[in-house]
Amino acid sequence: MTLSLSNFLYATFLLLVFSSEALTATRTYNFDIGWVRANPDGLSDRPTIGINGMWPVPRIEAAVGDRIVVNVNNQLGNQTTSLHFHGLFMNGTNEMDGVAGVTQCAIPSGSKFTYNFTVNQPGTYWYHSHNDGQYPDGLRGPLIVHDPENPFAHEIDEELILTVSDWYHDQMPGLIKSFISVTNPTGAEPVPDAALMNDTQNLQIHVEPGKTYFIRLINMAAFAAQYFWIEGHSFRIVEVDGVYTQPAEADMIYMTASQRYGILLTTKNDTSSNFAIVGSMDQDLFDTVPDTLNSNVTSFLVYNPGASLPTPSTLDSFEPFDDFNLIPYDQEPLFADPDYSFNLDVKMDNLGDGANYAFFNDVTYVRPRLPSLYSALSTSTFAANAAIYGINTNSFVLHHNQVIEIILNNHDAGKHPFHLHGHNFQAIARSDDEAGDFDPANATFPRIPMRRDTFMVRPDGYIVLRFRSDNPGVWLFHCHIEWHVDSGLIATMIEAPLELQTQKQRSPVPKDHYTACADSSPPIPTQGNAAGRKDPDEYFNLEGATKSPDPLPAGFTARGIVALVFSCLAGILGVAVVAWYGMAELTPVVEEQAKGRVREAGL
Numbered sequence: 001m002t003l004s005l006s007n008f009l010y011a012t013f014l015l016l017v018f019s020s021e022a023l024t025a026t027r028t029y030n031f032d033i034g035w036v037r038a039n040p041d042g043l044s045d046r047p048t049i050g051i052n053g054m055w056p057v058p059r060i061e062a063a064v065g066d067r068i069v070v071n072v073n074n075q076l077g078n079q080t081t082s083l084h085f086h087g088l089f090m091n092g093t094n095e096m097d098g099v100a101g102v103t104q105c106a107i108p109s110g111s112k113f114t115y116n117f118t119v120n121q122p123g124t125y126w127y128h129s130h131n132d133g134q135y136p137d138g139l140r141g142p143l144i145v146h147d148p149e150n151p152f153a154h155e156i157d158e159e160l161i162l163t164v165s166d167w168y169h170d171q172m173p174g175l176i177k178s179f180i181s182v183t184n185p186t187g188a189e190p191v192p193d194a195a196l197m198n199d200t201q202n203l204q205i206h207v208e209p210g211k212t213y214f215i216r217l218i219n220m221a222a223f224a225a226q227y228f229w230i231e232g233h234s235f236r237i238v239e240v241d242g243v244y245t246q247p248a249e250a251d252m253i254y255m256t257a258s259q260r261y262g263i264l265l266t267t268k269n270d271t272s273s274n275f276a277i278v279g280s281m282d283q284d285l286f287d288t289v290p291d292t293l294n295s296n297v298t299s300f301l302v303y304n305p306g307a308s309l310p311t312p313s314t315l316d317s318f319e320p321f322d323d324f325n326l327i328p329y330d331q332e333p334l335f336a337d338p339d340y341s342f343n344l345d346v347k348m349d350n351l352g353d354g355a356n357y358a359f360f361n362d363v364t365y366v367r368p369r370l371p372s373l374y375s376a377l378s379t380s381t382f383a384a385n386a387a388i389y390g391i392n393t394n395s396f397v398l399h400h401n402q403v404i405e406i407i408l409n410n411h412d413a414g415k416h417p418f419h420l421h422g423h424n425f426q427a428i429a430r431s432d433d434e435a436g437d438f439d440p441a442n443a444t445f446p447r448i449p450m451r452r453d454t455f456m457v458r459p460d461g462y463i464v465l466r467f468r469s470d471n472p473g474v475w476l477f478h479c480h481i482e483w484h485v486d487s488g489l490i491a492t493m494i495e496a497p498l499e500l501q502t503q504k505q506r507s508p509v510p511k512d513h514y515t516a517c518a519d520s521s522p523p524i525p526t527q528g529n530a531a532g533r534k535d536p537d538e539y540f541n542l543e544g545a546t547k548s549p550d551p552l553p554a555g556f557t558a559r560g561i562v563a564l565v566f567s568c569l570a571g572i573l574g575v576a577v578v579a580w581y582g583m584a585e586l587t588p589v590v591e592e593q594a595k596g597r598v599r600e601a602g603l
Helices: 004-017 172-179 372-378 380-384 482-486 497-506 511-518 558-583 588-600
Strands: 026-038 046-051 060-063 067-074 084-086 112-118 123-128 140-146 158-167 194-197 204-206 212-219 226-230 235-240 243-250 252-255 260-266 275-281 296-302 340-350 356-360 395-398 403-410 416-420 425-430 450-452 454-457 462-468 473-479 490-495
Touching: 026 060, 060 067, 112 511, 123 212, 123 260, 140 158, 140 212, 158 275, 172 482, 194 275, 194 296, 212 235, 212 252, 243 260, 243 450, 252 260, 372 380, 372 473, 372 490, 372 497, 380 497, 416 462, 425 454, 454 462, 473 482, 473 497, 490 497
Parallel strands: 026 067, 060 140, 158 212, 204 296, 340 403, 395 490
Antiparallel strands: 026 046, 067 112, 084 123, 123 140, 158 194, 212 260, 226 252, 226 275, 235 243, 235 260, 275 296, 340 356, 403 462, 416 454, 416 473, 425 450, 425 462, 473 490
């Protein structure tokens, strides 16, 4: 598979984008979301969620200042859906953020829904379902916002888009059910079956000598971070998550799920050889590594179609560029001391149903009865009280235009990529592995911190993040490993709710958004607290709100649950063997032996 045709179409789009007639266009996309079949790794043909009968799904492209309109028609038949536009701030249009249970009701099967928003941020983004762990089944694609004022435009000869991702042969509903289960008390995440690049393998990217390519890299994975490198080449990092950076030379980068990089690759003048482009899934994330798993995906930088395609070299170790050392191009200085600082402590633990869940501050997220945005819009001044959103939304109310600081202490032995909707954030401190909790007494912060919307915390370590609460809305902060979203590693930022109410009086939530709630089965309320109570006297009454399972009885541990589960399974198997043996027909020899023992016993 080559990129020649897509390069032509992409270049044509760029010419249109940068023509004077198209600078503030409306880009309309009509998406019929339905099932197709796909087999991107050549090992398993499976049902996949496509758009307009196709998979991979279309990319969304626009220029800074454009309006994007996406008309969704859910034709899945057996699932609801939504679309989130990852990394876009949605200033003034929080209801377009696309998170089911937070900013909208999920779109019922057979229903239509319109997303309509203006983009004022250049950069590399992506869109994906944000509903019931759905996007790893195929509903994810690139979203590119072109910049007529790109500070590196004078160096760029051509642009390319390159996605990496993991891939599962089984569908998500069944995988989630087995993941969050008493039979998986340690919370071992399902391991992907393959790695992909541009939703395929062995991709060939034809290049010309002596040119500089701006490559937009996107990790659309459910789980796996990937190490990425191009053999025989270095490149310059000039963008991360929509934030331009001072150019930084690198030979290898590490991309967590949902992170993006913009790199400048200048090709060689020698065209005698071709080179491997390699993505390698981070096996440290996996509890076990199946013998059959190929954790690498290889594409090829093709200078000479007549030359052979190389076999990638084996590496002794991975040494990626540390993104904490990047400097934003605009050199935004460190935000002042925070107006509001709070801790989020991460842990994984079991609840009373025996399953393993993820927690911030001992709270695991559960989707409320109605979207939290609708609670914020319908509860007058009570919207500024976190209690009305329910315990299990893990809500924090932020005042308008303040400096907010999140101190995240990772009490888990795994890496986690944390993403904030509606913002990017300054990463002002990040520890090494096993550093323990953040200690402000020993902290020094960079004068110009790096900035992005998804940032990794290391095992048993910490990160410290700052952002300005200048975007009224209801925004999630969560781990972007989809298994951890499903198991509850989410907090809700209720940002400037009273200002949000004023904003939405001027530009109300569209009627088709409320229709999606009315058409849900059962219908979902659109007013009141997290329990759907609309009487102001009842706003603090959360009876009927969704909640997590009860805690484990005192003394139970994950190890004890494992022992109990296997003891029960062993007991059941033992009984089954006895029953099978008892029902089996006796052979003549065994029957005669049994009669002899009976005679000896005098029976």
